[in-house]
Amino acid sequence: MDLQNAARRRFGRGARPRSHYQRYDQLSLGSFVFDHILSQLSSFIFCQKSQSNGIVLFALSRSPLYYEQLLKSKGFDVVTSSTWFKILDCYTDPLGWRSKLLESGSIRNLSSGSSLTVNICKNVKDLDELFSSILELGKELSGDGKGRFTVAIDSVSSLLRHTSVSSVAALLSNLRSHDQVSSLFWLLHLDMHETRATAALEYMSSMKATIEPIVQSVDGPRGNSENLSLMEQNLRRGKFCVRVKRRNGRVRMMFEELSVEKSGIKFTPLSSEDETTAQSLVPKVQFNLQLSEKEKNDRQKLFFLLSTR
Template identity: 55%
Template sequence: MAESVCRSLRDGSLEGEHATALSISDTLYSPLGSHVFHHFLYSLVSNIAASKSQARALVLVAYRRSPSFYLDLLKSRGLDHFLFDKKVLVLDCYSDPLGWKDRLLKSAGVVQQSAKNPSSVFKDVKDVPKLLSLILELGQGLVGQGREKFAVAIDSVSDMLRHASLQLVASLLSNLRCHDNISCVFWLMHSDLHVPRVSAALEYISTMSANLEPIIPSVDGQRRGSENLFNIEQNSHRGKLHIHLKRRNGRVKMHCEEVHVEQVGIKISAVSSESAIVNQSLLPKVQFNLQLSEKERDDRAKVVLPFEHQGNGEAIQIYDGRRSLSEGQKDPHLKVPSSTWSTSTETSTGNGEIHYLRDSDDECPDSDEDPDDDLDI
């Protein structure tokens, strides 16, 4: 399923649709979000370098890491560093996010050397509309003003929310998705740092979501320190990746895979049976039975319900009106009609009688009679 996410980021958006959006979230108990983000980042940059993706360039908005970190990361994966000049551009929101360093240098009279690309350094992360304009300007500078598209990656939306409101951040992501020159957008968020409505709002904007959970869930009441250390060690390099893909017909396809951190990158595979056994062993034991015992079933069968007709001990037979009652079941107070029928009126004896003959169920109407004549249409 992770390969499906990589293909969706590579293929981008269809004509007339908004850009593909991926939301990656992790927690303190499963801190592998950055590894998953780097995995999808490397996959997309590789496709861009090979001209296999819809996006021709990438703008990486760096809040959590410096631009040199991403340069070394992609170089360690075998990508050419000259790719940063033509296909990948990092918008630096990490070095001086609020412009304090620049002010201190100016107040001290220190002349700062001009950077190679000064427009890639952003010094006012609180100004979200200006950040949006700069992202679009840098992306269009890489692909030109034609119909070529570029991708946008944000390494930490949680850092954005430290300086801006949810409304501004959600508006920025929505505007990026709606732009004609953007192929795909993906970001990382630490969900346990925010209230649930923040995570729900950002997942609503996305078309795909990848949520990380610990491979060994924490159990309430677990007090032994050795078990906690073992769980922390296991969850630090292994985790479960729950992927949700929203289809165009409104349905959501869900899948769960296991993430394992290796020396270079991560490995995503199906959930192993060992993990399932460990999770079952950690389930708390309940204090009640889920099934009845043999004695309990017998006792339940003996209970007399007050609203149920109990009869007189004999089997209850329900008369359905089709077969005649036996002689022993006939009411002795009713007079048995004679077998000989007469059209003449007999003298009343004081006891009324009702004779009813059931019509045949499969009786067909006359051929010259319209069965719908009695309908008032």
């Protein structure tokens, strides 16, 4: 339940297609929210208020040095963070090209530049090796091998640039069904992929968060100039919509506004009119499913998809 607390336990639904200005806005906001959830979860783990012993961060879109600075900004001691925070670095040398340059003497160093505990991935296309590396790092966090850990993926969209949807879905499925993985969350940019691709990943998520623009774009002669102003507003504000699948088959939703401030991300309730409209769109459906024991155990875990449109 700690990941749900980190995600603010907000429930919602998807959004409409939007302009390229808004896509850029929500990509930026998505990264802010991912950092917020990662930071909150780190606090729970550090204070031993989590069922997880630590976090394995699968870094694809940003460097380990970025996450080191993020932890420092939240007051964490990066020197001792190796006991609960490890990074699988698929950002520094995702295809092994820099390693070949190092061997030829063209470059002198392959270091990520971070003092965090980092394992550098040299072939992001080999998902079997990635899976093994994640588990290896997780076992280092679990100590006696009985503890559990959380997996965070900062950009599934980056992973999909190198491999197929079915392969990525298989990786996520293997992680979610592993006994030592207590929770799993990832960031996905919906506008970069076909609907069938995103649907396959959303299907296995027990919680889905979508970030929508607060201010819609303007069409017409004044559209371009006004959209620049709207883009600036949407870089700081958005509608946070999260949908949660309950064990009884029902889907619960809630919508909130988020804003990026100097102190971090702030969540505020939407107006009663907006909330009433949102709740009217919630499908009141329930399924009577007969689950095996393994499926029941898997359902107890939380698999969180943070998506931007």
